[in-house]
Amino acid sequence: xxDFKTAVNNYLTSNGFGTFSPKAVLFDMDGVLIDSMxxxxxxxxxxxxxxxxxxxxAEAYKYEGMRSVEIVTLxxxxxxxxxxxxxxxxxxxxxxxxxxxxxxxxxxxxGVLDLMRQIQDQGLLITVVTGxxxxxxxxxxxxxxxxxxxxxxxxxxxxxxxGKPQPDPYLAGLRKSGNLNPWEAxxxxxxxxxxxxxxxxxxxxxxxxxGPLDDSxxxxxxxxxxxxxxxxxxxxxxxxxxxxx
Numbered sequence: 001x002x003d004f005k006t007a008v009n010n011y012l013t014s015n016g017f018g019t020f021s022p023k024a025v026l027f028d029m030d031g032v033l034i035d036s037m038x039x040x041x042x043x044x045x046x047x048x049x050x051x052x053x054x055x056x057x058a059e060a061y062k063y064e065g066m067r068s069v070e071i072v073t074l075x076x077x078x079x080x081x082x083x084x085x086x087x088x089x090x091x092x093x094x095x096x097x098x099x100x101x102x103x104x105x106x107x108x109x110x111g112v113l114d115l116m117r118q119i120q121d122q123g124l125l126i127t128v129v130t131g132x133x134x135x136x137x138x139x140x141x142x143x144x145x146x147x148x149x150x151x152x153x154x155x156x157x158x159x160x161x162x163g164k165p166q167p168d169p170y171l172a173g174l175r176k177s178g179n180l181n182p183w184e185a186x187x188x189x190x191x192x193x194x195x196x197x198x199x200x201x202x203x204x205x206x207x208x209x210x211g212p213l214d215d216s217x218x219x220x221x222x223x224x225x226x227x228x229x230x231x232x233x234x235x236x237x238x239x240x241x242x243x244x245x
Contacts, residue, residue: 004240007225011204017183019245020204024177024185025119026170029130030064031190031210032230033145034137036106037061043100044071051092053079061211064191065131067163068093097134108144109210111231116148118237125153129173129187131164131194133157153177165196165221170203186240188233192221199223206240208233 008020031037041057048055053075063071072089119126126148128141138156141149155172162168170187174180187198187205198205199222207223208230209215215226227233
């Protein structure tokens with residue numbers, strides 16, 4: 001059984017908090033709620049190639065969680081050696097959205113709906129914190145997760161100027177969840193930059209390794225605990241929430 005008790009105790013000690021009292025769960029979207037990362041990796045590679053930028057599919061996992069315009073700006077600076085204006089970056093990102101739309105619709109991640117039911121039954125709020133600006137995916141949050149996800153509790157790239165790995169998105173998630181303190185929430189992430197953002201916001205961060213990364217990378221970026229899948233997290237949820245004080 002996953003040792004949540006040790007993880008929570010270590011979290012409280014390292015942050016100097018006296019209580020673990022979660023009132024909300026802050027979910028990342030891609031690779032956590034929606035099994036979309038393979039589509040993103042293909043779309044990024046193909047779209048950037050149209051501009052002469054080499055971006056290998058696996059790099060999508062490296063940059064996952066960043067605001068998409070920031071990814072474009074970073075790759076342009078890296079390979080073109082110049083800073084591009086935001087308008088140009090947004091235009092290039094629109095190409096990525098076009099490529100993404102050509103691919104099959106990514107499914108809901110297995111185990112998520114069952115986990116959300118348990119969270120809601122415990123009286124906790126559900127908030128989504130994503131670096132995405134893809135309106136189609138953001139709209140899916142309200143339709144595919146109807147009854148669980150509400151528009152007023154979605155943080156996207158449109159809500160922050162500094163994306164993950166900065167803490168800003170998760171700090172916004174705390175505000176949208178009712179101006180909560182860090183010890184009153186749980187972050188669920190799958191990517192290093194997202195984990196780093198949750199850690200920087202001083203929120204207990206569960207990393208669910210749904211991608212090709214080694215668990216050690218997620219721990220190195222600040223995960224309090226790493227699980228192998230969303231179904232496993234759903235199965236073990238009661239072992240975490242029972243530690244609520």
